[in-house]
Amino acid sequence: MDYRIAVIPGDGIGPEIIAEAKKILDVIGRKYGHNFQYTEVLMGGVSIDITGVPLTDEALQTAKSCDAVLLGAVGGDVGKSNWYSLPPNLRPEAGLLALRKGLNLFANIRPAVLFDELKSACPLKEDIIGDGFDFVVVRELTGGLYFGERWTKEVEGLRTAVDTLIYNEKEIERIARCAFEIARKRRKKVCSVDKANVLDSSRLWRQITHEVSKDYPDVEFTDMLVDNCAMQIVKNPRQFDVILTENMFGDILSDEASMITGSIGMLASASLGKTKLGLYEPIHGSAPDIAGQNKANPIATILSAAMMLKYSFDLDKEAAVIEDAVRNVLKKGYRTVDIMSPGKTLVGTDKMGDLIADEIIN
Numbered sequence: 001m002d003y004r005i006a007v008i009p010g011d012g013i014g015p016e017i018i019a020e021a022k023k024i025l026d027v028i029g030r031k032y033g034h035n036f037q038y039t040e041v042l043m044g045g046v047s048i049d050i051t052g053v054p055l056t057d058e059a060l061q062t063a064k065s066c067d068a069v070l071l072g073a074v075g076g077d078v079g080k081s082n083w084y085s086l087p088p089n090l091r092p093e094a095g096l097l098a099l100r101k102g103l104n105l106f107a108n109i110r111p112a113v114l115f116d117e118l119k120s121a122c123p124l125k126e127d128i129i130g131d132g133f134d135f136v137v138v139r140e141l142t143g144g145l146y147f148g149e150r151w152t153k154e155v156e157g158l159r160t161a162v163d164t165l166i167y168n169e170k171e172i173e174r175i176a177r178c179a180f181e182i183a184r185k186r187r188k189k190v191c192s193v194d195k196a197n198v199l200d201s202s203r204l205w206r207q208i209t210h211e212v213s214k215d216y217p218d219v220e221f222t223d224m225l226v227d228n229c230a231m232q233i234v235k236n237p238r239q240f241d242v243i244l245t246e247n248m249f250g251d252i253l254s255d256e257a258s259m260i261t262g263s264i265g266m267l268a269s270a271s272l273g274k275t276k277l278g279l280y281e282p283i284h285g286s287a288p289d290i291a292g293q294n295k296a297n298p299i300a301t302i303l304s305a306a307m308m309l310k311y312s313f314d315l316d317k318e319a320a321v322i323e324d325a326v327r328n329v330l331k332k333g334y335r336t337v338d339i340m341s342p343g344k345t346l347v348g349t350d351k352m353g354d355l356i357a358d359e360i361i362n
């Protein structure tokens with residue numbers, strides 16, 4: 001069967017990690033008789049340099065016309081790159097936000113799983129890790145602070161800036177239902193994370209999530225304040241199954257969660273809406289500090305491609321083959337620098353991709 005994939009390499013390490021994900025998809029396609037057709041789409045800094053904007057209307061339309069979107073990362077060094085002297089709506093990240101909003105991808109699924117083979121790369125103590133953890137952050141993706149009104153101006157002689165954290169009940173309800181549905185297929189636990197002791201938006205969040213929870217009596221439901229959650233993730237990550245949270249909290253907690261899986265280079269994500277068209281991307285950024293050096297870990301992007309096979313194309317078996325191949329390569333002791341530990345074999349971005357591809361072929 002034919003599958004049309006919009007591929008967005010983006011900036012920094014984006015093109016390097018996307019090349020490895022395509023390598024894996026090509027191998028899967030050949031082995032199982034699927035035809036993955038790629039249409040390259042410009043987004044981020046590279047789009048600014050060529051078109052003047054981070055995402056053109058045509059690029060968004062192309063993404064919409066495909067069956068799924070696979071993204072590397074966008075952005076540059078925020079302190080140094082010229083892109084950041086542009087107005088905020090013309091900077092690289094604005095392209096990503098416009099893509100998420102334009103495709104109505106309100107549910108961002110970020111699974112934090114510790115591979116047995118990476119226990120030594122996990123910064124937590126052995127007794128905390130136990131026999132590993134497996135939780136998923138379900139992050140609301142098209143609301144909250146990211147999309148509320150914002151401005152910067154002089155007020156009473158002082159430079160002043162405002163960002164607005166806004167949610168309505170519908171936005172909260174649909175992401176909550178998504179989290180409960182996911183929990184039903186897992187260990188049936190949802191922990192909703194908010195800041196209801198301070199924020200009105202969180203108090204509404206709590207009210208609506210509690211209402212939704214009544215439709216899922218088979219799922220254990222708890223609340224946690226976000227500052228406590230940040231602490232609990234490192235104190236006892238094994239307590240979590242599904243963490244349901246708003247946009248900004250989910251952004252921060254998922255970077256924290258990634259580090260306890262060994263590295264931010266390990267965490268994949270799927271951004272989903274009401275249709276099968278999803279956006280698949282690692283949770284990390286363009287890592288300008290290591291770009292072009294063949295040092296980036298491509299596993300988060302490769303696992304994101306596996307999520308694409310599963311969620312957008314219903315190719316569950318092929319997705320599992322990719323996950324097994326990643327596990328086997330780690331088992332054989334190969335590591336990129338971010339997950340390196342004593343006694344293991346250090347490999348670059350392209351070699352890691354080759355090794356995973358070989359596992360699939362053999």
Ligand SMILES: NC(=O)c1ccc[n+]([C@@H]2O[C@H](COP(=O)([O-])OP(=O)(O)OC[C@H]3O[C@@H](n4cnc5c(N)ncnc54)[C@H](O)[C@@H]3O)[C@@H](O)[C@H]2O)c1
Nearest residue numbers: 073074075076264265283284285286287289290296297338
């Ligand atoms: N989805 C995205 O496109 C996305 C996500 C996050 C950040 N960004 C952008 O990326 C740029 C850099 O941001 P940042 O430095 O804060 O975050 P980052 O995630 O790019 O990098 C943080 C640290 O993690 C390392 N790292 C990240 N990915 C890695 C990988 N695959 N393998 C090995 N090491 C890896 C980097 O080298 C760096 O030291 C910014 O412009 C930011 O806006 C984009």
Ligand SMILES: CC(C)[C@H](C(=O)O)[C@@H](O)C(=O)O
Nearest residue numbers: 075093096097251283284285
């Ligand atoms: C680049 C940025 C807009 C983005 C976000 O905050 O959503 C990133 O940090 C992420 O986690 O995907």
Ligand SMILES: [Mg+2]
Nearest residue numbers: 251252255283
């Ligand atoms: Mg982030």
